[in-house]
Amino acid sequence: MTGLDKRMSLDEVVGRLSDGMTLGIGGWATRRKPMELVRAILRSPLKDLTVVSYGGPDVGLLAAAGKLRKLIFAFVSLDHYPLEPHFRAARQGGLPVLELDEGLLHWGLRAAAMRLPFLPTRVGIGTDLIRQDAFRTIVSPFEDREELVAMPALKLDAALLHVHRADARGNVLTLSADPFFDELMVRAADQVYVSTERLTSTAELDVARHSRYNLIERTAITGVVETPFGAHPTSAAPDYQLDLGHLKTYVDSASSPEAWTTYRSRFIDVSPESYLAAVGGAEKLAQLPVPVY
Amino acid sequence: MSELYYSLAEIMITAAAETWRDDGEVLATGIGPLPRLAASLAKSTFNPALQLTDGEVWFTTEPVPPGPRTGATIEIEGLANYDRVFATVWGGKRHAMVAPVQIDRFGQTNISVIGSHSRPKTAMLGVRGYPGNSVSHPNSFFFPAHNTRAFVANEVDYVCSAGYNPERYLARRPPARLDLRLIVTDLAVLDFGGPDHAIRVRSLHPGVSFEQVQDNTGFSLLRPEHLPVTPAPTAEQLAIIGRLDPNQVRKTVLKGDPPGDRRGAG
Numbered sequence: 001m002t003g004l005d006k007r008m009s010l011d012e013v014v015g016r017l018s019d020g021m022t023l024g025i026g027g028w029a030t031r032r033k034p035m036e037l038v039r040a041i042l043r044s045p046l047k048d049l050t051v052v053s054y055g056g057p058d059v060g061l062l063a064a065a066g067k068l069r070k071l072i073f074a075f076v077s078l079d080h081y082p083l084e085p086h087f088r089a090a091r092q093g094g095l096p097v098l099e100l101d102e103g104l105l106h107w108g109l110r111a112a113a114m115r116l117p118f119l120p121t122r123v124g125i126g127t128d129l130i131r132q133d134a135f136r137t138i139v140s141p142f143e144d145r146e147e148l149v150a151m152p153a154l155k156l157d158a159a160l161l162h163v164h165r166a167d168a169r170g171n172v173l174t175l176s177a178d179p180f181f182d183e184l185m186v187r188a189a190d191q192v193y194v195s196t197e198r199l200t201s202t203a204e205l206d207v208a209r210h211s212r213y214n215l216i217e218r219t220a221i222t223g224v225v226e227t228p229f230g231a232h233p234t235s236a237a238p239d240y241q242l243d244l245g246h247l248k249t250y251v252d253s254a255s256s257p258e259a260w261t262t263y264r265s266r267f268i269d270v271s272p273e274s275y276l277a278a279v280g281g282a283e284k285l286a287q288l289p290v291p292v293y
Numbered sequence: 294m295s296e297l298y299y300s301l302a303e304i305m306i307t308a309a310a311e312t313w314r315d316d317g318e319v320l321a322t323g324i325g326p327l328p329r330l331a332a333s334l335a336k337s338t339f340n341p342a343l344q345l346t347d348g349e350v351w352f353t354t355e356p357v358p359p360g361p362r363t364g365a366t367i368e369i370e371g372l373a374n375y376d377r378v379f380a381t382v383w384g385g386k387r388h389a390m391v392a393p394v395q396i397d398r399f400g401q402t403n404i405s406v407i408g409s410h411s412r413p414k415t416a417m418l419g420v421r422g423y424p425g426n427s428v429s430h431p432n433s434f435f436f437p438a439h440n441t442r443a444f445v446a447n448e449v450d451y452v453c454s455a456g457y458n459p460e461r462y463l464a465r466r467p468p469a470r471l472d473l474r475l476i477v478t479d480l481a482v483l484d485f486g487g488p489d490h491a492i493r494v495r496s497l498h499p500g501v502s503f504e505q506v507q508d509n510t511g512f513s514l515l516r517p518e519h520l521p522v523t524p525a526p527t528a529e530q531l532a533i534i535g536r537l538d539p540n541q542v543r544k545t546v547l548k549g550d551p552p553g554d555r556r557g558a559g
Contacts, residue, residue, distance in 0.1 A: 075418045075420070077419075089415045091416035092405075092414070099410070101420055101423070102419070102421055104425070112495070117378075122428045123428060125462070125463055126428065126452070126456065126468055127423075127424045127452045127455055128451050129453075146464075147464040177350045177351070177372065177374065179374065181375070293347070
């Protein structure tokens, strides 16, 4: 055993972040979002964040709390409620954005992961996306001389992810069938903080048997915080499913400033233990039915 | 005349299924219950090679019904995680039918915002995968309500998918894989078969006139010399649709679940 110990508290993670940072948030819409970390950011004085996300309630909460300076996104959706109400309100209020195709977002992270300034693509040709200031075009130096879109690297100051299992050294397992683009978020970032359903010994990870679930090596991981049900109300299948009931409560919180204040006092400005109790307790969450997409 | 009753949703499903008839072995994606049932019908009848997903993360051997899943276990035939779906998109082995909010005369579509991009009147989803889809593989479109809010007079408010608009090509070169196929609406089936890919009416649903389609479209439509009526679903197709949609989700998509044959409806 090396002395390497990356365990942190939620507050320690948030303490490592600073105003104006560009944060990548892992997961996808209503799946495997590091929500406990997001709630911890809401409780902190952090501000002026640029967020890169395949967006769901992570973006909605940060928008509702006025934490965003800019959003880099391809969509923000609650899947079962296609239009994210807090995101809509912020967007309609003029929140600055860089809007991307889902694949362009991937491509920008990949460019950053490869330490390249950009990657060429055809995605965006013919659309309004490439009329945004961030974009340039580049002519192929080969015989085809095709003019292509240059997707700029999306360099992240920090990435936040939720995983299923981790050890204290930052070895991680993501057990869901779809890893989304978490690995690219990690590789595009200077610092990476993971919340994990369970902190285990290295032996318990049984990486040899779960090799496909080991998305990234520990040298890329900065800190690990244990957060049972830390993705709630999004899913962390197979451990637990999306909480459609809470999602409704969340959507309703956008109906008025009072509703948001109430939601915030019940579910944000509380400890993780109180949150778990407020949303029905571990036993209930473990039994949530499989949603239909 | 056949006495067979069919709903508008059902004739839209059978009309939409046609878009995948000659595609061979590709990923068929139908977004929304009716396009999804259309892809399912295409796979269950004339193109069994199509590959479908459960809408989440698996390729399935048989189409998965929209709505609650009960009864038989779903056989999974492969992993359809997003990284792989993106790779399939870029490789071109896919044909999607999507349901945009707006479309214009170039076939450009919008699901991002109504109004200005910097301060939208209405913020919707964001462009999602539309830009990449549009320059990578064939695309078709589905509109449950054909009207001038959807079929707009000028360009769509935010161009999310490429269309046949040379003004927007890079170096005046059309994207190599730009390939727009069908538009299925509650009034008609349209395609891009006019000069320079102009949109034309391909068939009118029973009881709908060309003028009615034109009046509900913000730009001029081409009227071919021979303008057929959209074929009615066959008894066999209706039976298969019934099996593919045991939860009867198709009855909830169009207001009042109207009949497909509107002849003599006044």
